[in-house]
Amino acid sequence: MAKKQKQRGSLRGEEHVEAAAAAAHEDAPAANAEGEAAAQEAGGSGSEVAEGRSADAASGGVEEGKEEEAAAAEEEEREVTFDELGLDEQLKRALRKKGLTKTTPIQREAIPLILEGKDVVAKAKTGSGKTFAYLLPLLQELLKLCKEGRIRKSAPNALILVPTRELCQQVYNEASSLLELCTSKLKIVQVTASMSDKDIKLALSGPPNILVTTPACVAACISKGIVQGSSIKESLSMMILDEADLLLSYRCEDDLKALVPHIPRSCQSILMSATSSPDIDKLTKLLLHNPFVLTLTEVGHAKDDVVPRNVQQFWISCSAKDKMLYILSLLKLELIQKKVLIFVNSIDNAFRLRLFLEKFAIRSAVLNAELPQNSRLHIIEAFNARLFDYLIATDDNKTKEAKQTNKESKKDSKGSRKHLQQTLDAEFGVVRGIDFKNVFTVVNFDMPPNPAGYIHRIGRTGRANKTGASISLVSPEEDNVFEEIEHMLQDVEKKDTNCILPFPLLTKNAVESLRYRAQDVARSVTSRDIQEARRQDVKNEILNSEKLKAHFEENPTDLDLLKHDKLLTNKSIPAHLRDVPEYLIDPTTKEASNAVKLSRAAMGLDNPRRKKRMGFRSGSGKSSDPLRTFSAEGKSRKRRGKEREGDDR
Ligand SMILES: Nc1ncnc2c1ncn2[C@@H]1O[C@H](COP(=O)(O)OP(=O)(O)OP(=O)(O)O)[C@@H](O)[C@H]1O
Secondary structure, eight states: HHHHHHHTTOOOSSSSSGGGGHHHHHHHHOOOOHHHHHHHHHHTOHHHHHHHHHHHHHHHHHHHHHHHHHHHHHHHSOOGGGGTTTOOOOHHHHHTTTOOOOOOHHHHHHHHHTTOOOOEEOOOOTTSOHHHHHHHHHHHHHHHHHHTTOOOSSSOEEEEESHHHHHHHHHHHHHHHHHHTTOOOOEEEOOTSSSOOOHOOOOOOOOSSEEEEEEHHHHHHHHSSSHHHHHHHHHHOOOTTTTTHHHGGGOHHHHHHHGGSSOOTOOOEEESSSSOOOHHHHHHHOOSSSOOEOOOBOSSSSSBBOOOEEEEEEEOOOOGGGHHHHHHHHHHOOOOOEEEEEEEESSHHHHHHHHHHHHHTTEEEEEEETHEEEEEEEHHHHHHTTSEEEEEOOOSHHHHHHHHHHHHHHSSOOOHHHHHOOOOOOOOOOOOOOOOSSEEEEEEOOOSSSHHHHHHOOOOOOOSGGGEEEEEOGGGGHHHHHHHHHHHHHHHHOOOSSSSEEEESOOOHHHHHHEEEEHHHHSSSSSHHHHHHHHHHHHHOOOOOOOHHHHHHHHHOOOOOOOTOOOOOOOOOHHHHSSSOOGGGHHHHHHHHHHHHHHHHHHTTTHHHHHHTTTTTTTTTTTOHHHHHHSSSSSOOOTOOOOOOOOOO
């Protein structure tokens, strides 16, 4: 099976030394050892191997190339089931019980390679199933060691390193849910920096077979002597770096370097990532040995796929001060599908937006780094369970915010100082690989600072092949980053045309009909209101956090308690803000809004039972998808007129 995988056209050797083995594989489907030897014989130069290959292709002629491409596409489109991958019976049964039968492309490519014992660097788009791509072979290996009585028990046998606590929890949940369905019991724990040394020691006593943690936490455990470096050297057989492209952005380099001397040479290392970056190369060199580099191309196409194809990307050009007006128009006129995840760049902006929307009877919750970890996890859980439809998230813990919080804490009264003094959580991350369930629309209220941030944000929709959309509100100050993002998408996806289109469902008239109300309400949200709301929210969440912890230990499935979108103010909402009067909505907008509702109904999103059965599948809604069929202003509204709606008002 594994040999067959290597012959596929979807593997592309990268042009660096570590990739030589992969390139050699692709040309000559020999055993991996031979491939690696060949690469090394070629002077260890990956680029030499890559050049040799392109020369061959040129001499083979264009026709031959096309045939090969078609054959590769055909092979790629063949569905591979988990049963075909030679997994342990227990795992196959567990997958069946979870309703998972067919592999995703990254799973069918990576699992056989990892099972062969190779170090693997795998790059695949967001939401493509990378977690099971490493968890399944990891569990398989540990089950095998258990059966053969070869498990060494002085420290964990496998280490899964992720950048944030939210990811620790998510990976831990995924692995535990599989293990619960297996008969042999492997022990898995997660430890994070928020735990006391005593709790960490307790969790690691045993020791567990699998440890899910962050690099900072494992480095601290070693330096404090909670885990002995020598024990790790003796026991560790597998190490995973998940969301590797983000690990270094969490300033984990020193922590990882501290870990290196304790990793045994025999340890198999896997690195998973959604984007490429020099950081990935750095980590690869630091921790992996002659890895197989797997860059997954889109099924049937010889090109990289960074944003899932099932996600339609849109943009709206507007001034920074008009962003509130535009988001109000999108939500109040129901021009976008729920659930909606809205990204903003600061916690203050998040609360400003929440308070603003609340005055129009649109409830939302805010997810940010200053909340207690319990609350953050519950907010994600509640949003996933559809207890509310709009989540406003800050995706980075800005030092600027931390400084601001400290400054405020000095000024503030004694009673409220406690919560203000808590620092922002350095291990917090929302976009960082979190598997939000069934988010249909991602809105960039503020643009992310760079293209990688954009990809990770957009990756919160369109997961596991579901349909999704993204809308970016781009102000003139954000033009540069928007252009950078467009160039990156065109370069990576080898496209001449624009990948991000103007949003077609919002007319100028519709926006103008709400302008007066929006401006009036936006003015009424003062900085003081924002600080008060922010304080109130943290206070509520801290109070809730302890209650929630106790409650969920006893009632793990009870979600009714999680009402994170509770109103921040007690004032009643005037009727003219709660409901948009009919006369204000122009016929085109009405038509667009009805089309969105119809499409929603057609996809079964209004009927929770059906929604569950259908699993939000893509395809079913395509023909009725208003974003594909509707044009508010006809064909003339092609992009790049750079007419900024709202600029000149
Ligand atoms: N073979 C499969 N069939 C159906 N669904 C799957 C399969 N494998 C994984 N999934 C589901 O797909 C979703 C996305 O998977 P996962 O979180 O592993 O993606 P990812 O590639 O790690 O994304 P990111 O880069 O954003 O972290 C999850 O809800 C997961 O349960």
